[in-house]
Amino acid sequence: xxxxxxxxxxxxxxxxxxxxxxxxxxxxxxxxxxxxxxxxxxxxxxxxxxxxxxxxxxxxxxxxxxxxxxxxxxxxxxxxxxxxxxxxxxxxxxxxxxxxxxxxxxxxxxxxxxxxxxxxxxxxxxxxxxxxxxxxxxxxxxxxxxxxxxxxxxxxxxxxxxxxxxxxxxxxxxxxxxxxxxxxxxxxxxxxxxxxxxxxxxxxxxxxxxxxxxxxxxxxxxxxxxxxxxxxxxxxxxxxxxxxxxxxxxxxxxxxxxxxxxxxxxxxxxxxxxxxxxxxxxxxxxxxxxxxxxxxxxxxxxxxxxxxxxxxxxxxxxxxxxxxxxxxxxxxxxxxxxxxxxxxxxxxxxxxxxxxxxxxxxxxxxxxxxxxxxxxxxxxxxxxxxxxxxxxxxxxxxxxxxxxxxxxxxxxxxxxxxxxxxxxxxxxxxxxxxxxxxxxxxxxxxxxxxxxxxxxxxxxxxxxxxxxxxxxxxxxxxxxxxxxxxxxxxxxxxxxxxxxxxxxxxxxxxxxxxxxxxxxxxx
Numbered sequence: 001x002x003x004x005x006x007x008x009x010x011x012x013x014x015x016x017x018x019x020x021x022x023x024x025x026x027x028x029x030x031x032x033x034x035x036x037x038x039x040x041x042x043x044x045x046x047x048x049x050x051x052x053x054x055x056x057x058x059x060x061x062x063x064x065x066x067x068x069x070x071x072x073x074x075x076x077x078x079x080x081x082x083x084x085x086x087x088x089x090x091x092x093x094x095x096x097x098x099x100x101x102x103x104x105x106x107x108x109x110x111x112x113x114x115x116x117x118x119x120x121x122x123x124x125x126x127x128x129x130x131x132x133x134x135x136x137x138x139x140x141x142x143x144x145x146x147x148x149x150x151x152x153x154x155x156x157x158x159x160x161x162x163x164x165x166x167x168x169x170x171x172x173x174x175x176x177x178x179x180x181x182x183x184x185x186x187x188x189x190x191x192x193x194x195x196x197x198x199x200x201x202x203x204x205x206x207x208x209x210x211x212x213x214x215x216x217x218x219x220x221x222x223x224x225x226x227x228x229x230x231x232x233x234x235x236x237x238x239x240x241x242x243x244x245x246x247x248x249x250x251x252x253x254x255x256x257x258x259x260x261x262x263x264x265x266x267x268x269x270x271x272x273x274x275x276x277x278x279x280x281x282x283x284x285x286x287x288x289x290x291x292x293x294x295x296x297x298x299x300x301x302x303x304x305x306x307x308x309x310x311x312x313x314x315x316x317x318x319x320x321x322x323x324x325x326x327x328x329x330x331x332x333x334x335x336x337x338x339x340x341x342x343x344x345x346x347x348x349x350x351x352x353x354x355x356x357x358x359x360x361x362x363x364x365x366x367x368x369x370x371x372x373x374x375x376x377x378x379x380x381x382x383x384x385x386x387x388x389x390x391x392x393x394x395x396x397x398x399x400x401x402x403x404x405x406x407x408x409x410x411x412x413x414x415x416x417x418x419x420x421x422x423x424x425x426x427x428x429x430x431x432x433x434x435x436x437x438x439x440x441x442x443x444x445x446x447x448x449x450x451x452x453x454x455x456x457x458x459x460x461x462x463x464x465x466x467x468x469x470x471x472x473x474x475x476x477x478x479x480x481x482x483x484x485x486x487x488x489x490x491x492x493x494x495x496x497x498x499x500x501x502x503x504x505x506x507x508x509x510x511x512x513x514x515x516x517x518x519x520x521x522x523x
Contacts, residue, residue, distance in 0.1 A: 013190070014132045018141055020186030021125045022148035024088055027179040028118040029149060031095065032060070033156025034172050037308035041169045042107070052104040058222050059108050063115030064122075065411040066214040069264060070207050071120035072127065072404025077202075080124045080131070080400055081193040085184060087120035092180035099170035123407050127399040130391045131194045139330030139388040146326040146384045150319050157297075157312030165309070196397050203255065206264035209248035214408055217241025218415055225419035265405055266398055277498045278390035279406045281342060283413040284491035285383045288349055290417030291484025292318060292356070292375055295425060295477045296368075302450035303361060303470045317369040321376020322383075329384035338389050342495040345382030349375055350488035357481040361470045382491070389499070421480040429476035434468050 039053055048056070075083040094113040101107035125145070133141045163171045220237030227234060249270070256267035269275055300311040325345065333341040352374030359368060387406075394402040429450070435443040442460070446453040446469060453469035 014137075015141075017128070017132055017190040017192065018144060020183065020190040021084075021128050022145060023179070023186055024084060024121050024183035025125045025145070025148050026152055026155075027088070027091065027176055027183050028121050029152030030156050030159075030179065031091075031114060031118065031173070031176055033152050034160035034175065035060075037157050037160040037164060038169060038172045041164055045169055046101065046104045046107055048104040048107075052108065054222075054226065055108050056104075056111060058219065060111045060115040060118075061222065061411070061415060062215055062218050063112050064119050065218045065408055066211045067116045067119035068123055068214075068404040068408035068411065069210045069401060070404075071116075071123045072400035072402070073202070073207070073264060074120070075124050075127060075400035076196045076398060079193050079195045080127055081187065081191050083120055083400075084124040084128075084187055084191070087117045087124065088180050088184045088187065090117035091121065092177050092184075095173045095176035095180065098173040119407075123400060123404045126387075126391075126403040126407060127394075128191060128194075130394045130399040130403070131396055132192070135392060138391055139333060139384070140327075142388045142391065143326040143329050143380070143384040146329075146380060146387065147323045150322050154312040154315040154319055157308045157315075161307055161309030161312065165307075194396070194399075201262045203252075203262060203264040205251055206248060206255070209244055209251060210264065210408075213241050213244030213248055214412070215241070216244060218412060221412070221415035221419050225415060225422050229419070229423060265401055266395075269393065269395075269398070269402055269405070272393045273498065274500050275390050275393035275402075277494070277500075278386045278393075279409050281346075281386045281491055281495055281499065282383065282390065282406060283409045284346075284487060284494070285349075285379060285386065286410055286413030287417040287420075288346075288353065288484050288488040288491065289375070289379050290414060291353060291421050291481050291487075292372065294418050294421050295480050296372070298450060299359070299474070299477055302454055303473060314365075314368070315372075317373040318376040321373035321378075322380040323376075324373075325377035325380025326384040327380075329381045330388065332381065333385050333388065337501055338385050339495060339499045339501055341385045342382055342389075342499060343492045345378045345380070345385060346488045346492035346495060348378030349382060350378070350485045350492065352376075352378055353481050353485035353488060357478045357485065359474060359477055359481070361467075361474050378488070417484075421483055424483045425473075425476040425480040427476075428479040429472050432468075432472035432475050438465075 035057060039056065042048055042056065043053055046052070071083065071087075090113060094110045094117060097110035098107055098114070101110055129138060129141050129145060159175060160172050163169075163175065216237050218241070220234050220239075220241055223231055223234035223237060229235075252263040252265050252270070253267050255263040296315070297311045300306040300314050301308070306314065325348075329341065329345075332344070336344075352371045355371035355374065356368075359371075390402075390406050430447055433446060433453075435446060438446070438456075442456045445456050446465075450469060450473040453473070454466065457463075457466035457469055
């Protein structure tokens with residue numbers, strides 16, 4: 001047998017193991033969301049420059065995306081449970097280092113360690129689903145995993161905002177430590193160890209190529225988001241990243257054809273239309289949802305005047321919709337097929353985004369909550385079903401590396417979406433500003449961001465300028481959401497055209513759904 005798993009797939013133990021894995025995922029996700037509310041405080045406490053603040057976020061994102069594939073290899077080779085436990089330990093230690101960092105440089109170094117540890121936790125959590133659950137159960141498990149992934153969206157800003165309002169800023173990062181400790185205990189007690197049966201040779205060229213390519217591409221996208229698509233440095237980095245990743249794919253193909261060659265990524269996996277298109281559509285999920293996650297917190301705080309905690313509370317309809325969509329996604333796929341379920345998910349996502357593109361300064365809270373909930377439902381269906389379809393193709397022998405491929409592409413979607421949608425928002429915002437008569441310094445501050453515009457308007461006691469800034473920014477949000485809706489509609493078409501029917505997986509899901517219906521009828 002090609003894999004070592006000391007665990008029975010029967011009974012309820014694996015569902016408790018899933019809860020342990022999800023707790024670990026929440027610990028990592030909390031850190032990603034809580035930083036956004038802490039940046040202003042960190043700038044003052046650590047005497048951080050604007051460049052430092054950018055690296056507080058960028059350093060984490062760069063390592064998070066680049067370490068996905070090596071982390072998957074470590075899990076397959078040395079044990080996925082062991083890798084997750086080590087990663088959780090590093091994550092907790094780095095969180096404490098962030099809290100007690102005496103300078104911006106130390107804080108950035110701690111964030112880099114957080115990114116590496118977080119990558120390993122995320123990849124091992126996903127690979128655990130491929131090992132723990134059979135085809136009939138995997139879709140439901142993925143739905144729960146998808147819901148857990150998004151729980152930190154409102155929790156991070158809510159808790160972080162409350163802590164910053166009442167306590168020392170370091171508690172924002174020490175918040176991770178008890179969650180990590182609980183996750184460590186739960187994983188140690190409940191998650192079985194699994195690894196590849198035979199240790200393959202390490203594909204050093206593949207690791208270097210994938211890490212270098214992902215680093216360059218991700219940093220290029222971050223630079224494009226900060227400085228625009230005309231930035232020569234951003235274009236150069238993105239070109240280098242694409243070239244390295246193309247060379248990586250060619251190398252993996254050549255190594256796979258060579259007798260005795262053991263590539264980092266099995267070329268047969270990349271040749272699978274089900275896996276490849278499911279992973280691509282997962283990235284489209286992230287691209288589309290970034291339109292909401294990137295714009296709406298700014299709208300809540302810059303236009304409505306909410307604080308970080310209030311902004312997190314207003315994201316709850318999105319998370320609630322995701323729960324409604326993700327948890328029963330397996331039953332929908334079992335009834336109508338995964339291809340149709342993914343298309344419906346993206347269709348609902350696009351419908352919600354198109355409604356959201358009608359948001360204005362005077363929009364009611366009910367309207368905003370309604371379209372955000374619809375976006376969440378569509379996102380939940382599409383994300384859970386594509387993840388299930390990808391995992392269905394993963395051999396347990398290479399579950400770690402396969403999950404790493406999926407998560408690496410997924411993480412690129414974040415900075416790519418921010419760059420694309422940030423450009424759409426900014427161009428529309430600038431086009432609708434009326435700055436005639438303002439001093440040049442004040443006009444520059446207004447152009448920089450909605451927060452700068454609000455600050456200038458209040459400093460000048462100008463209700464007209466404040467209204468113009470709010471209206472222009474709302475228009476920018478509408479344009480960004482139109483672009484997001486276009487991305488979702490494109491993904492819907494791609495799903496219908498290219499996503500194969502997964503007959504075995506769908507049959508298992510359908511049998512599971514029928515069994516649940518029979519059980520409900522018996523009751």
